[in-house]
Amino acid sequence: MHKVLGSLKGYLKIQDIHTDNAIFRLHNSFTTVLLLTCSLIITATQYVGNPISCIVSGLPVHVVNTFCWISSTFTMPDAFRRQVGTEVAHPGIANDFDDEDAKKFYTYYQWVCFVLFFQAVACYTPKFIWDHFEGGLLRSIVMGLNLTICTKEEKEAKRDALLDYLIKHVKRHKMYVARYWACEALCLINIVVQMYLMNKFFDGEFMSYGTRVMGLSDIPQEQRFDPMVYVFPRVTKCIFHKYGPSGSLQKHDSLCILPLNIVNEKTYIFIWFWFIIMTVLLCGLLVFRAFIFFMPKFRPRILHARNRMIPIETCRSLSRKLELGDWWLIYMLGRNLDPGVYKDVMGEFAKQVEPENQYYHSK
Template sequence: MFKTFDPVKSLLTLDDVCIDNIVFKLHYKATFVLLMSFSILVSATQYFGDPINCLADVIPPKIMNTYCWIHSTFTLPEKNGIPGRSVVQPGVSIHVEDSDQVKLHKNYQWVCFALFCQALLFYVPRYLWLISEGGKIKMLMAFSNKPYTSDKDKAKNNKLLVDYFIANLHSHNLYAYRFFVCEILNFLNVFLQMYAVDVFLGGEFSRYGLEVINFTEMDQYERIDPMTRVFPKLTKCTFPKYGPSGSVEKHDGLCVLALNVVNEKVYVFLWFWLWFLAAVSAVNLLYRVCACTGVNFRRQIFRARSRLNAKREVDEVFNGCRIGDWFVLSQFSKNAEPLTYKHLITDLVKEMQAGEFV
């Protein structure tokens, strides 16, 4: 079974250079891998049997299975009761045409494709950021990560970094704003996904997780499993067929949807995960708003990242930077060795004092 997930193993590797943050990674790495794994899982029929098995009196099983898979199955929402007594299963009972309310179930054919499309949407902001970032941080790390054979080489490479920052001082705002826009896209994408899944499941996803929690607290003889309502394991299917006299005969069949045993658990997990992701993304956006609007807030963050430097040096560099420069230095500090970053800040102070940057 583990070989089934070989395609997603490479996605779990960490990047050599970090160009985003942990919340961003939860979107394009953790969520992307989860959704791709779920998509592979629900399409691996060898572990769960045939996705649909239908039983009808006179219709050959293969024809019935194919027909019901293509044309969907249905349940009767008003026909609830104790399974095995008043009904076979909740929603499965004698169907009186034109009088019983019918609920069609069409989503089981498309679950693997829906999960795959969701995974791609979670990767879109990452892809846009990769294009916009253009390898800037990787280029800076190429300067700082060069092997030093002497103090002279170390000073030379450090000067390359300082020269870059001085030459491009006050020109990084657009770079930072592009990242902030991608963070907003991540946040909006979560709610777009929730709405899309809710539509896909016929309006059942918005309260799906809460209903599952409430279900576990109810008396076992009175409760109706919400997972069975959204992803029924036993449904009905009607096959129309010409009779001996040329009239249309309708044959009722019972269909077992074995794959829904997996689908229901996948979407329960997905409900909690998307709400967790929305909460974390909201906190991250609040942090970003504070960083963009609060100068003192940015100053405290900069001091925390530059804790090896003297407070005077840190404040002098910060006062000479705009928000884009602050953001690039913050990104660089995530990847550089502490001593390399310390020397960069110290040398930047000297260059700024000499050039009188403000």
């Protein structure tokens, strides 16, 4: 297990060339590792030990365990608010009186490990798409100038080559920024869709799961209605039918303990909080992108904040002359180039590039 989890460290390794931002990596790398780790832990817990243990008399225990695991178990929702030990044996466990409509069935626990795996794949998809679109462009034009471990002559040659690329490829990076921002928007769509689907997966209980858990601290112990026990019950019921010696149909009502739900309830409370955090961060990120797109007069300040060695006048000149795609490329270069090299390249680039963005100038 340690070796399997250790293999996930590769997703979290520090990049020497950054083609995206920190929030994008949190969604694509950290969230992917988080979901894969949860999936592996639940899978190991499920197959190491007994994921379900049913109490039934007159029948082989392993038969009932297998049947209840592959079919479903249920609770009585109205029994969760009754007093345990006096009115009911366990939270949600009461006589059903053959009322099928009053039962709440649980079948999700068979699928949790698989669902988490496919969620991890969905979270990694925007990075996969962006890496395909980006194609190593930044790495190829940086040419190792992020480290500057080279001779002075080699550094100057690489700097001239970078400047030559920027001048010759002005107005050719519209799709570069559009595809990256689309991948950022895809991250938010992915998180929102996943939260919606998880809510459907848990019969409408996921969206309010975290807030209800947090609200427990303000409720007296004797009045508490634990949402974790309601969504992930530790004890459920299962009905097993078989034919008796005379051919009559016999009904066996059994209690089933689900130790796996102890892991599930903690896993999903963490996932709920993390997905809420990611939703807020990604919404803020898209608002910031809209700010850059619709208010170009603030681009010089953003560019200057990236590297304060560059004079604000140079930042204004570049932002006025360049379209958004070219501006975004030099902004990302500021994250990857040595500050001194970046200052020299941007200063020379501002002198040689011709004005392109008349719309900005009119602002």
